Amino acid sequence: MPGSADEPFLLTPGPLTTSDETKRAMLRDWGSRDAAFIALTAHVRARLVALAGATGTHECVPIQGSGTFAVEAMLGTFVPKDGRVLVLVNGAYGRRVVRICETIGRAAIALETAEDVPPDPQAVADRLDADDAITHVVAVYCETTSGILNPIEEIAKVTAAAGRRLLIDAMSAFGALPVDAGAMPFEALAASANKCLEGVPGLGFVVAERDALDRAGGNAHSLALDLHDQWRAMTGNGQWRFTPPTHVIAALDRALDQLEAEGGPPARLARYSHNRDILVEGMRGMGIETLLTADLQAPIIVTFLEPEDARFDFETFHDKVRAEGYALYPGKLTQAASFRIGCIGDLREEEMRGALDAIRRSLGAMGVDIHAQGSGP
Ligand SMILES: *Cc1c(COP(=O)(O)O)cnc(C)c1O
Numbered sequence: 001m002p003g004s005a006d007e008p009f010l011l012t013p014g015p016l017t018t019s020d021e022t023k024r025a026m027l028r029d030w031g032s033r034d035a036a037f038i039a040l041t042a043h044v045r046a047r048l049v050a051l052a053g054a055t056g057t058h059e060c061v062p063i064q065g066s067g068t069f070a071v072e073a074m075l076g077t078f079v080p081k082d083g084r085v086l087v088l089v090n091g092a093y094g095r096r097v098v099r100i101c102e103t104i105g106r107a108a109i110a111l112e113t114a115e116d117v118p119p120d121p122q123a124v125a126d127r128l129d130a131d132d133a134i135t136h137v138v139a140v141y142c143e144t145t146s147g148i149l150n151p152i153e154e155i156a157k158v159t160a161a162a163g164r165r166l167l168i169d170a171m172s173a174f175g176a177l178p179v180d181a182g183a184m185p186f187e188a189l190a191a192s193a194n195k196c197l198e199g200v201p202g203l204g205f206v207v208a209e210r211d212a213l214d215r216a217g218g219n220a221h222s223l224a225l226d227l228h229d230q231w232r233a234m235t236g237n238g239q240w241r242f243t244p245p246t247h248v249i250a251a252l253d254r255a256l257d258q259l260e261a262e263g264g265p266p267a268r269l270a271r272y273s274h275n276r277d278i279l280v281e282g283m284r285g286m287g288i289e290t291l292l293t294a295d296l297q298a299p300i301i302v303t304f305l306e307p308e309d310a311r312f313d314f315e316t317f318h319d320k321v322r323a324e325g326y327a328l329y330p331g332k333l334t335q336a337a338s339f340r341i342g343c344i345g346d347l348r349e350e351e352m353r354g355a356l357d358a359i360r361r362s363l364g365a366m367g368v369d370i371h372a373q374g375s376g377p
Helices: 020-024 035-051 067-078 092-104 121-130 152-161 210-215 227-236 246-262 264-285 314-323 349-366
Strands: 058-064 084-089 107-112 136-140 165-169 188-192 203-209 301-305 338-342
Touching: 020 246, 035 058, 035 203, 035 246, 058 067, 058 210, 058 227, 067 092, 067 165, 067 188, 067 203, 067 227, 084 092, 084 121, 092 107, 092 136, 092 165, 107 121, 121 152, 136 152, 152 165, 203 210, 203 246, 210 227, 246 264, 264 301, 264 349, 314 338, 314 349
Parallel strands: 084 107, 084 136, 136 165, 165 188
Antiparallel strands: 058 203, 188 203, 301 338
């Protein structure tokens, strides 16, 4: 059971704390050619398309590996070799998209804003207007670096209006933040099992327009990451091309049952939002401020600015809080000294309050004067 020094609650953006029920779904072995496993794969794929509001127009192609494998597969499969990508960058995951494009030989231009500033849809429209050669826009829905919510619907609208195609990194959004292929047209969207879906790691997936998948033959830079090929195999005999992560898929199916029972993404978003509100309020009470203003803060992961007290040291702080059964996450900002606390996973008010108590005791033990910190709004 999580909640001890040995097995802390993971207040991290994934892997994260999963339910016992999800873990128990892994207590059997599946053969990759078993009819039951083939049916399970088809069932999970259909459920993921439905979650994207894309039944009928899009298909789900799962891919073995972490989320980055899915992002790289999406870029390589849908951007033709002579394509040109406009990447909206305001954090490490946007920068990673640029790096992938450079590595696999796709022309990419970054439209960058600061880590606490969302991309401006008008600036995207202007850029598309000025450069006819751009074929695709790539946007990160929730930039997990800071936890900022990017305006994905507006970006989808200006991209479609300019007749270009949108690829979305929805890794830390899918399953909680709204995704609807009707309201935010996208060619493809990448996500993974182990974030807001609360599955276990080892599986990424891409939800893509069927027509785009059909056209994409021969684009990919890689055999293993060719989603067109993976899709063809799966729609043929229903099997994966290479060894599937059987237990991960079984766990994801069970996790999707729980998402449904909870009330779907809107209910999950409400639970995460409540987690975030408790966390932010509790931290402010200790004088620790968030990087982002409330309107920009997604309920996924919160970046806190380190207390301006010489006695604060993140490693010591992290170890103390962890010893009480809660794992926090280091900052990833290039600018300010910060750390992050996740709101996602099988966690509720009780765990958030427990984490706050552990944080308060740890700061106290370090001699950080929590009451002398900034006043907060
Ligand atoms: C987690 C995440 C990824 C993928 O990271 P992996 O470590 O490869 O699973 C990509 N983009 C975003 C926005 C993420 O949060």
